[in-house]
Amino acid sequence: MRREVPIIICFLAGFFFISDYFIPQEDWTEVAHRVNQWAIIVIAFAYVLGVANIVRVNSQVIRRKGDDWKYKIVLLCGLVLMLTLGIGLGIERGTAFNWVFMNAIYPLQATMFSLLAFFIASAAFRAFRIRTWTAALLGITAVLVMIGRVPVGEIIWPDFPDFIEWIMNVPQLAAKRAIMIGAALGAISTGLKVLIGLERTYMGGE
């Protein structure tokens, strides 16, 4: 029963949501909406579990002074600070929570993302070595798209943007669509295997 009951629940839930997609009847949709609301509530509880897990894992590292334990203290202090400010004083414009978000999280995250420009440049310098003809194809296309995608490309050749749109709309799109169709067929097959109980790894231990 430990195996059969979860499979039956999974089958019924999966079948219900598939049928909801294809049966646009008002009563059916209303039931589906109610179940969706339950799902939203359950997902919201995952945040509570997530916070509890962060506190547990990081407290353990701090207690035994493991790797980077000082950073874990900063992380937990940040967590407590934002929770206190958000729940205690609100999250709207002009609140302390919003001030910390706009003046700390905002620039920190933007900085992290902007560092990508440096790493991509360094990676491109080392990775785009034309060792084989396929690497040549990749390298040349990448350089063309890179130059054609910025205004300076238009100075070099006025029709550069049209040529890049052609690359995006024909060869790129054909490859992308093939990958998407393949992935979708794989997802359908895996989904069906989960629904009928052939794929049980989600239950763990198998």
Place this chain on the structure above:
Amino acid sequence: MKDKIVRILEYLDKLDRRIIFIFIAAAVALPLLFPLDIDFSVTPPVRGFYDTIQSVPEGSKILLSCDYDPGSLPELWPMHVSAVRQLCQKNIKIVCTQLWPAGSPLAEAAFEEVALGEFNKEYGVDFVNLGFKEGREVVMVSMGTSIPKTFPTDYHGNRVEDLPIMEGMENYEDLDLIVNISGGLPGTKEWILQVVSRFHIPLVSGCTAVVAPEFYPYLQSGQLQGLLGGMKGAAEYEKLVGITGLGRRGMDSQSVSHIIVFLFILIGNIAYFTTRKGKKK
């Protein structure tokens, strides 16, 4: 002389990445300080984004979903602000949601800068921020049945049923368009799969340059009406809206930095082939 050239090429082949970083920093910073003002044309996906919003009748209601966080802000903020500006110019009423928790303060900031600051629009009448709701695709589908039940209160804690803009609004049938600013997952792809194909509502998207190629199949199939890809997309869109914002100002930096990356790739390959030839001999 030949030995000297070989030594230089060997040095270039194993170039310290910190030197590359210095060049990139200069390529990004200098054009911001000394703009080149290079002109550019507007590509069809960006034109589609602009025209789709232009085709929405004045006074209509649209959904603006700001699904990103400050991590992708340099690329997405310029298009977000421009989209709000175009919607306000056309007197289109904006219902805003976020599926990313850090998106809410950004949506608020955009409204404060444009809707309140430039157009004196009224909150709850001309626009509303329904805030963040966890649940990803479940939230999207749930809004297809009832938006007020999915978002009973707005970002500021007001009951949405009491807001004039939400009067008579039940689900996607009462909206004319979805404008999605997407930083990843959940984002444009999920809106297409869960909402466009099911509830048959038009969608336009602004996304980071790195994911833009993924949406071209949807653009060609007509499931996506327009696409702004990265800062270049934002710059083209700013040109159509008629402003010079962060997107257009960033184009010079992007042009110069792309040229620098191209030169490094070229130098790297010349050094690689020359030194490899030498080693073979």
